[in-house]
Amino acid sequence: MVTLDRLVLLSTALFATAALLVLISISRPQWILSVNKGETSMGLIEMCILSSLTAHEQKCFIPNKVRLVWIIAFGLSIVAIGLLIVTIILFVISQYGQTSTIVYGRLAGFIAMIFLCLSAVLFPMGFDSEIIGGSPFQLPTDYRIGSSYIAFICGAWLTVISIEEMTVNLETTRRTLPAPMLDRSSYSIFSVIKQAIGKDLTRFSIPVIWNEPLSFLQRVAECLEYSMLLDQAVVADTIVERFHLITAFVISTLSAHLERMSKPFNPLLGETYELNMKGNAQFHYVAEQVCHHPPVTAVHVNGQNWTLSANIEPKIKFHGTNVVAVSEGRWVFRIKKNSSLSRSSSQESFQSCNDEEEQSDNEIKDEYTWKTPTVIVHNVLFGRLWCEFQGQVDIKHLQSKQRSLVTIKPHSWFASQSTKTAELFKYTGFIYDGKEKLGAYHGNYGHCYYAIDNIDEFQLKPSISCSANGHNCVHLNSTALVSTPCDHLILPSSRLIWNRSLSLMTDNELVSMYQYYFFTPFATSLNEQTDSLKLPPTDSRFRKDIYYLEKGDIDAASQEKHRLEEQQRADAKKSEREFEPLWFKKDDNDEYIYTGKYEQRKFDHCPKLFSQSPDR
Incomplete structure (x- = not known):
């Protein structure tokens, strides 16, 4: 039976959740919303308009001019999803296979984290367009944050948390034992x-x-x-x-x-x-x-x-x-x-x-x-x-x-x-x-x-x-x-x-x-356990x-x-x-x-x- 590493399992679940949130976010144009004369929703590439006259008909299209920063953010997001999938696969292989691939999984997850964080920062830079208004790093006054952008931010933060969780078990040697040695003065050898x-x-x-x-x-x-x-x-x-x-x-x-x-x-x-x-x-x-x-x-x-x-x-x-x-x-x-x-x-x-x-x-x-x-x-x-x-x-x-x-x-x-x-x-x-x-x-x-x-x-x-x-x-x-x-x-x-x-x-x-x-x-x-x-x-x-004695539980x-x-x-x-x-x-x-x-x-x-x- 395979011995499962709880820390790796937790990080795998977090990375999988992040990948799911990012995938949902880029597939739905609900990044920013406007309810002025109907409802307009816009994502990284696609825009959808729901007119107040035709409440049941939503028209979606790709604008003639898509901001370059949004295209870059979209590309980074797609690559990040691929890296998250690779990370999950490597972690699973490490747990159930005979080869430890956690080190490579960490690297792929770390790069995915950087790409997602860049995408989350680049998106607001696209608000200086005429069709939307606003200025770089500042949302337009007549628009509000959509559910897709919120989910994307959550996905990006989950990758950050996943990397932080994994650093607990990095191969850096510990500085001291968890608990000091117990007093032996009352014991006779x-x-x-x-x-x-x-x-x-x-x-x-x-x-x-x-x-x-x-x-x-x-x-x-x-x-x-x-x-x-x-x-x-x-x-x-x-x-x-x-x-x-x-x-x-x-x-x-x-x-x-x-x-x-x-x-x-x-x-x-x-x-x-x-x-x-x-x-x-x-x-x-x-x-x-x-x-x-x-x-x-x-x-x-x-x-x-x-x-x-x-x-x-x-x-x-x-x-x-x-x-x-x-x-x-x-x-x-x-x-x-x-x-x-x-x-x-x-x-x-x-x-x-x-x-x-x-x-x-x-x-x-x-x-x-x-x-x-x-x-x-x-x-x-x-x-x-x-x-x-x-x-x-x-x-x-x-x-x-x-x-x-x-x-x-x-x-x-x-x-x-x-x-x-x-x-x-x-x-x-x-x-x-x-x-x-x-x-x-x-x-x-x-x-x-x-x-x-x-x-x-x-x-x-x-x-x-x-x-x-x-x-x-x-x-x-x-x-x-x-x-x-x-x-x-x-x-x-x-x-x-x-x-x-x-x-x-x-x-x-x-x-x-x-x-x-x-x-x-x-x-x-x-006595430290290692992932490599x-x-x-x-x-x-x-x-x-030995573990209990390290903890001081005699x-x-x-x-x-x-x-x-x-x-x-x-x-x-x-x-x-x-x-x-x-x-x-x-x-x-x-x-x-x-x-x-x-x-x-x-x-x-x-x-x-x-x-x-x-x-x-």
């Missing part, structure tokens, strides 16, 4: 997870109060906020520069997590999420929950001459006062053969997402792999929650012995306060070719990445203040995320590759960011529990979350065969590989995961 000590928390259901209004599939998509680094890596001048950019991208994926002490919603088995980004950083993201026990999320991203894929298997355990999250599975970044190590525009050679197909080995030029480091959440029992990453990230080039090894400095409870501050969220690393060091870097993974152009300086003690602006992460407080200087010290040859920046946000939005789950503008946009993509009913955007969100969990358990019991993902398939290495079939956009066979109807 320990009371929820004390029963899960040493166990996998991914199998436990936690109260909605500790959730954020995103699915895990959407949270993974947030890693692509700085995907332009991958675009730049594809066209980098040297191998070292490419490694710097890829490593900076991996570091950037960590920055958004440091303030986020909320858990995303667990995706249902078969749940999907699609994100199609346009502009300077173009990519197409598709994710599917392909396994429930253990939970596995399969991801595929198609970018400008590159692809990124992953099988993510999160494992979260509670150990005493800390929660430890480990992500099994690897990320694979592939660069296509038609790219080269040369300085060129990252906008070139972008492969359209609509033509995306499964990538064969002979299309791949370079492959880079890595795993997400371990994240630890501190102060679960008491104090303010905060998290850090620990361990190493080994980014390997599979076609050679080149690699980038990131070492993240762990927090030490026994170090001095000055040492804790100096090393918190810091990392260092080298780029290798075998055992030879080709390059070095350092930075703050909550804020910046610096390449060290002179590797001999790495042994020196950094003493220069970080020059990166942007927005540093908030640590151990709930104050505003203001533009703060980085506390990282750099070397003379340190060169900024990346820094976290929220330049699109106003000062007031930054001040209130802690009230909205510390969502960045990118994260805030992830026709989404399957399995998309995370259709989850009502009771409705809790009830819907419980309903979906019970529904999933019931479906699992009734299922007689093993679940098969729709858009990914398992290979011989037990990794889920993207099939490319999603691009055909045939979603009729998709299950209605979030529906309450029994025939879903």
Whole structure:
């Protein structure tokens, strides 16, 4: 069954009503009327006279001289009717077909609106004729407005209202969530997870109060906020520069997590999420929950001459006062053969997402792999929650012995306060070719990445203040995320590759960011529904529990979350065969590989995961 967009249906009805009113108006010469010695009615082209002597006989004719402005107004009206019909057809196709044509429908409706408004303004300009009298933009004193002109004006205004209604759903990202985060001060996370000590928390259901209004599939998509680094890596001048950019991208994926002490919603088995980004950083993201026990999320991203894929298997355990999250599975970044190590525009050679197909080995030029480091959440029992990453990230080039090894400095409870501050969220690393060091870097993974152009300086003690602006992460407080200087010290040859920046946000939005789950503008946009993509009913955007939490309705969100969990358990019991993902398939290495079939956009066979109807 087709999911109908109420906003589109409303606009379609308004456009259809406008077209009907305009059609009636230009077919009846009742634009202006006179009752002097009978009744005379005149339209854009035709004039009718009803003599007082022959009350039952009306004579209609086209005058010898028709004002040019009225002919223009008539022509514009005819074209506008055609455009309104096209608009209605495109909207209907978008609702009942497999292709979204709303964007083209908006354009046709917008042009029709302009033509109708011009016609309504041009008509009064024709009153400076001898047969009628009057002057431009002023009605004659012995004439009155007719019903046809009134209906035409109403039709023109309906097109204006229709366009205004459609702009509500234009693809402009929203600035903030509908409602702020609820106060958690009276809730204890320990009371929820004390029963899960040493166990996998991914199998436990936690109260909605500790959730954020995103699915895990959407949270993974947030890693692509700085995907332009991958675009730049594809066209980098040297191998070292490419490694710097890829490593900076991996570091950037960590920055958004440091303030986020909320858990995303667990995706249902078969749940999907699609994100199609346009502009300077173009990519197409598709994710599917392909396994429930253990939970596995399969991801595929198609970018400008590159692809990124992953099988993510999160494992979260509670150990005493800390929660430890480990992500099994690897990320694979592939660069296509038609790219080269040369300085060129990252906008070139972008492969359209609509033509995306499964990538064969002979299309791949370079492959880079890595795993997400371990994240630890501190102060679960008491104090303010905060998290850090620990361990190493080994980014390997599979076609050679080149690699980038990131070492993240762990927090030490026994170090001095000055040492804790100096090393918190810091990392260092080298780029290798075998055992030879080709390059070095350092930075703050909550804020910046610096390449060290002179590797001999790495042994020196950094003493220069970080020059990166942007927005540093908030640590151990709930104050505003203001533009703060980085506390990282750099070397003379340190060169900024990346820094976290929220330049699109106003000062007031930054001040209130802690009230909205510390969502960045990118994260805030992830749950918006878009007209340019026709989404399957399995998309995370259709989850009502996330929708209710966005609205601040904790009771409705809790009830819907419980309903979906019970529904999933019931479906699992009734299922007689093993679940098969729709858009990914398992290979011989037990990794889920993207099939490319999603691009055909045939979603009729998709299950209605979030529906309450029994025939879903």
